[in-house]
Amino acid sequence: MNSRVLPLYATIAIFLVAYLICYLQFPAMLSTRVIGNLLTDNAYLGLVGVGMTVVILSGGIDLSVGSVIAFAGVFIAVMLRDTGLHPLAVFALLLAVTSAFGAAMGGLIHGLAMPPFIVTLAGMFLARGASYMLTIESVPIDHAFYDVLRSYYRMPGGGRLTLIGVTMLLAVVVGIILAHRTRFGTAVFAIGGGAQTARLMGVAVGRTTVLIYAFSGFMAGLSGIVFSIYTGSGYPLATVGTELTAIATVVIGGTILTGGSGYVFGTLVGVLTMGLIQTYIVFDGSLSSWWTKIVIGVLLLLFILLQKGLLILGQRQRSKMT
Amino acid sequence: MKEYVLGAAFAVLSTGAPAQTIGFSQIGSESGWRAAETTVTQQEAEKRGIDLRFSDAQQRQENQIAAIRSYVAQGVDAILLAPVVATGWDSVLEEAKEAEIPVVLLDRRVDSSEDLYLTAVGSDLVHEGEVAGQWLVDNKPEGECRVVELQGTTGSSPAIDRATGFRTGIEGSDDIEIVRSQTGDFTRSGGKEVMESFLQAEGGGDNICALYAHNDDMALGAIQAIKEAGIDPGDDILIVSIDAVPDIFLAIAEGDANATVELTPNMAGPAFDALDAYLTDGVAPTKFIQTESALYTQGDDPMAEYEARKDLGY
Numbered sequence: 001m002n003s004r005v006l007p008l009y010a011t012i013a014i015f016l017v018a019y020l021i022c023y024l025q026f027p028a029m030l031s032t033r034v035i036g037n038l039l040t041d042n043a044y045l046g047l048v049g050v051g052m053t054v055v056i057l058s059g060g061i062d063l064s065v066g067s068v069i070a071f072a073g074v075f076i077a078v079m080l081r082d083t084g085l086h087p088l089a090v091f092a093l094l095l096a097v098t099s100a101f102g103a104a105m106g107g108l109i110h111g112l113a114m115p116p117f118i119v120t121l122a123g124m125f126l127a128r129g130a131s132y133m134l135t136i137e138s139v140p141i142d143h144a145f146y147d148v149l150r151s152y153y154r155m156p157g158g159g160r161l162t163l164i165g166v167t168m169l170l171a172v173v174v175g176i177i178l179a180h181r182t183r184f185g186t187a188v189f190a191i192g193g194g195a196q197t198a199r200l201m202g203v204a205v206g207r208t209t210v211l212i213y214a215f216s217g218f219m220a221g222l223s224g225i226v227f228s229i230y231t232g233s234g235y236p237l238a239t240v241g242t243e244l245t246a247i248a249t250v251v252i253g254g255t256i257l258t259g260g261s262g263y264v265f266g267t268l269v270g271v272l273t274m275g276l277i278q279t280y281i282v283f284d285g286s287l288s289s290w291w292t293k294i295v296i297g298v299l300l301l302l303f304i305l306l307q308k309g310l311l312i313l314g315q316r317q318r319s320k321m322t
Numbered sequence: 323m324k325e326y327v328l329g330a331a332f333a334v335l336s337t338g339a340p341a342q343t344i345g346f347s348q349i350g351s352e353s354g355w356r357a358a359e360t361t362v363t364q365q366e367a368e369k370r371g372i373d374l375r376f377s378d379a380q381q382r383q384e385n386q387i388a389a390i391r392s393y394v395a396q397g398v399d400a401i402l403l404a405p406v407v408a409t410g411w412d413s414v415l416e417e418a419k420e421a422e423i424p425v426v427l428l429d430r431r432v433d434s435s436e437d438l439y440l441t442a443v444g445s446d447l448v449h450e451g452e453v454a455g456q457w458l459v460d461n462k463p464e465g466e467c468r469v470v471e472l473q474g475t476t477g478s479s480p481a482i483d484r485a486t487g488f489r490t491g492i493e494g495s496d497d498i499e500i501v502r503s504q505t506g507d508f509t510r511s512g513g514k515e516v517m518e519s520f521l522q523a524e525g526g527g528d529n530i531c532a533l534y535a536h537n538d539d540m541a542l543g544a545i546q547a548i549k550e551a552g553i554d555p556g557d558d559i560l561i562v563s564i565d566a567v568p569d570i571f572l573a574i575a576e577g578d579a580n581a582t583v584e585l586t587p588n589m590a591g592p593a594f595d596a597l598d599a600y601l602t603d604g605v606a607p608t609k610f611i612q613t614e615s616a617l618y619t620q621g622d623d624p625m626a627e628y629e630a631r632k633d634l635g636y
Contacts, residue, residue, distance in 0.1 A: 026396070028395065028396055028397065031395060033394070033395035034392070034395045037388070037391045037392060037395055040391070041384070041387065041388040041391060044384075138407045138408065138409045138410070139409070140409040140410065140433060150413055158421075160417075227384075230384070230387065230413075231383055231384065231387065231409075231410035232409065232410040232411075232412050232413060233407070233409035233410035235383070235407060235409070235410075238382075238383065238384075239382075239384070240382075275388075278385075278388060278392075279388075279392050279395075281377070282345075282375065282377050282388070282389045282392035282393065282396075283375070283392060283396055284375070285345065285373075285374065285375025285376055285377070286375075286376065288378060289377055289378040289379070289380060289385070290378070290380070
């Protein structure tokens, strides 16, 4: 068996076991309502997670996404309040802005050979500051089209399969195809394995890097749109620290932080695991909600150890062969 | 067998009983008052035999929305919500309404339509200021009274409302005059600093008859400044403030402060009562339930009030 798939299997197994435990304690957890909620409540996180997975697969990191989501929400709210533009036009404009923002960061990372950590940290402050420039208070979004965007399909059992939940699932499918089935995806994995080697393989490292961060910016923008539908407002203080949550879901999803190995599908499972822990804590009602963070911390540690273990195992096997 | 019958009898009795399980989505624990509100809510629930499901949103609206959705999925009987922001609650409140789960807002309001929630419980900040002003009118010494005011954070709604209320309270008493008014940012250190400058500007404090502080913390800071200036707070300068945190009762007991107006952390008590009336008898409450702004002075056994409050988490 390919040992690279092992973290993905571990992720899926943990999710299923966790769900089983939840179900045994609270049978209501296995209802279409809870499943619908898991998808809806975590839609924005899943979207940004797909972008983050691609970035991490390339060995990079994008710290700007949380701020970009907040910026997106504020941008949409202010544009809809102050101009007569249709939401779809505002969305298109926004996605162009966030993609360009990501591309610019990618360009700096490659052009100046700067660590992605620093460049996207600057991007994080920039985007957060820009949202404060637009407004300092939460701006409600009151547009008839938003009611359409909030539509849902009622599943048997009363659960709601919302448009934003479906958007997230579709984005995961697109992410899977992009990362595992296209030339771009191969280039991402190659860069993650080592930029020097990738260059020798004939990968256009510069172009790919710009595209990777543009994609992450695009997904963050899309996540911001979904978040604005979710909360019906734009708030410059929203989603502080979401970039770190996104990174955590990617790692729990079985992607190796140093890049070159991982699965977009795993990130979806990571996001759902995180949502499941949160739901469990609310269902229980007596645990402090900070337990979410503790469990995430333990899971992260577990996956880092697992990855390290696999790495050592792989090296041993290789040395045996020679 | 006997036990079984008894059990069945209880089961029959308990149907149609008031709310059993109530979810409470709290903003977080950013201030002492907020922590006390959480503690009091849990105590009130226990008193009534309610199974309270508590969720701390850590200051994030998305966590609150997710928690409310989970409560709906769980099928709780009612939901308490202390919203972190005013906007963006429509769709989740609609979902609760559709599931016929009443939602009661605590302490803060939302901008959603009123039919999406059962009622809102909160204090009237203007009224708090009025109570403080009225106290001064009733208790000031004979003759002209020059008042200094320590305001809350500039532009914040408690600062604006408590200033307005106080002015309404002293209206008609022509011998009371607010001579100086400045922000102490709701903090102890701010209160002390500003009070020092007030004392210097007003002849070392001889010309000041009373201090009105928008919260107890600033009053406590000011008391320190007054003492350091060699004046007797509580006698030479009357001190009235708002909030009723435990420490102000110590000051009142020692005669350093005169009166405080309570911003009660017990928003849940009236909420549970309203829910009880609604769920058992179908009585819909008014859309806003104002909590009492009780006045505490040296005659109200301040040490007992201190003891009652000191473990609430302030």
